[in-house]
Amino acid sequence: xxxxxxxxxxxxxxxxxxxxxxxxxxxxxxxxVGVGVLHLHILHTSASLALNxxxxxxVRADLESWFNEAVREDAPYWRHTLEGRxxxxxxxxxxxxxxxLTVPVAAGSLRLGTWQGVYLCEHRDxxxxxxxxxxxxxx
Amino acid sequence: xxxxxxxxxxxxxxxxxxxxxxxxxxxxxxxxVGVGVLHLHILHTSASLALNxxxxxxVRADLESWFNEAVREDAPYWRHTLEGRxxxxxxxxxxxxxxxLTVPVAAGSLRLGTWQGVYLCEHRDxxxxxxxxxxxxxx
Amino acid sequence: xxxxxxxxxxxxxxxxxxxxxxxxxxxxxxxxVGVGVLHLHILHTSASLALNxxxxxxVRADLESWFNEAVREDAPYWRHTLEGRxxxxxxxxxxxxxxxLTVPVAAGSLRLGTWQGVYLCEHRDxxxxxxxxxxxxxx
Numbered sequence: 119x120x121x122x123x124x125x126x127x128x129x130x131x132x133x134x135x136x137x138x139x140x141x142x143x144x145x146x147x148x149x150x151v152g153v154g155v156l157h158l159h160i161l162h163t164s165a166s167l168a169l170n171x172x173x174x175x176x177v178r179a180d181l182e183s184w185f186n187e188a189v190r191e192d193a194p195y196w197r198h199t200l201e202g203r204x205x206x207x208x209x210x211x212x213x214x215x216x217x218x219l220t221v222p223v224a225a226g227s228l229r230l231g232t233w234q235g236v237y238l239c240e241h242r243d244x245x246x247x248x249x250x251x252x253x254x255x256x257x
Numbered sequence: 258x259x260x261x262x263x264x265x266x267x268x269x270x271x272x273x274x275x276x277x278x279x280x281x282x283x284x285x286x287x288x289x290v291g292v293g294v295l296h297l298h299i300l301h302t303s304a305s306l307a308l309n310x311x312x313x314x315x316v317r318a319d320l321e322s323w324f325n326e327a328v329r330e331d332a333p334y335w336r337h338t339l340e341g342r343x344x345x346x347x348x349x350x351x352x353x354x355x356x357x358l359t360v361p362v363a364a365g366s367l368r369l370g371t372w373q374g375v376y377l378c379e380h381r382d383x384x385x386x387x388x389x390x391x392x393x394x395x396x
Numbered sequence: 397x398x399x400x401x402x403x404x405x406x407x408x409x410x411x412x413x414x415x416x417x418x419x420x421x422x423x424x425x426x427x428x429v430g431v432g433v434l435h436l437h438i439l440h441t442s443a444s445l446a447l448n449x450x451x452x453x454x455v456r457a458d459l460e461s462w463f464n465e466a467v468r469e470d471a472p473y474w475r476h477t478l479e480g481r482x483x484x485x486x487x488x489x490x491x492x493x494x495x496x497l498t499v500p501v502a503a504g505s506l507r508l509g510t511w512q513g514v515y516l517c518e519h520r521d522x523x524x525x526x527x528x529x530x531x532x533x534x535x
Contacts, residue, residue, distance in 0.1 A: 157294055159359075159368070169496075170441045174476055180474055180475055181488060187473070224400060224529075229439075261431045334461040337457075345458050349459060352448050357498055392431065
């Protein structure tokens, strides 16, 4: 079976945010899949999706710190600066982390590790609402 | 339905290149899929695939600048240097960006965001032609 | 057809390790798939999966060197330090590389490039055994 849905995530501040529950609620068909995969895709180029620690908020804060140091807003070689200082670094971070995740589905649930959760990685200062396409395939 | 094809991309200079149209032309079956996913896989270890801004060429140039600064050709710890100064940095960049993309398909087309396009990320100075495997699955 | 299995990888030292053979052995159904994809997912947040050079061990050593320099254990901004100096850098590396791979399957085998192999990227000093979910879909 196939199912596809689009969901809109409310605006978040710049940083890493847990969205596992919103994703799971986005596709009611999930509970009818015994084995399959769920594909999550973000329709933007300055935000991304990751899978990491679902408990400690410090991990999410530290990820933001590392990415801000690694991709500096004041790099002297940026040409693409018209949309603000945070824009080109956001594109680089989005390429590094990636626009999509594929997650195994087993027995009607995401088959994640105990400590794994889905992150929206918001790389803009004011990214606004973000749209995801969820595509479920399984049997 | 399943369809699979291999396509060869002509040699590109080192950098980030938009290839969305070539990918879409590579699989005629795409237009017959109502809902599904397209998987793109590059058969190489020193080039990669990304999804990002499809309009401004400056974004692609800035990505090349950032990756060149982040993964330096003259790092003192490289051991794998026999194939040239650009080779080991190319492997690191390929691991960071990744060898494949999965893109949602809806109503016979790639379901991409308005500003999203597929990039060939060529990390070698003279990488030559690059081969992709396209695997389409849907209904 | 769908098949899903979980495998446990024996503990490896910190670094990049070739595991292609273990993955292929993990799913006997692979040889019955003419066209499809294999999804590999690691159930942890401080190790990751990559696809890169399968011959030179120097490439794997150089990857470890680069990631250690890029994500330093002594960064002054780490808050998440209770689980050891190697823990938060491991989360960053896992986000950069990613928890999963999707690999094309053709004629009963993984359709990889000549030089491509699957890596377990162990980012902890003593990560212990690591569990993978393998999900195969094809016809």
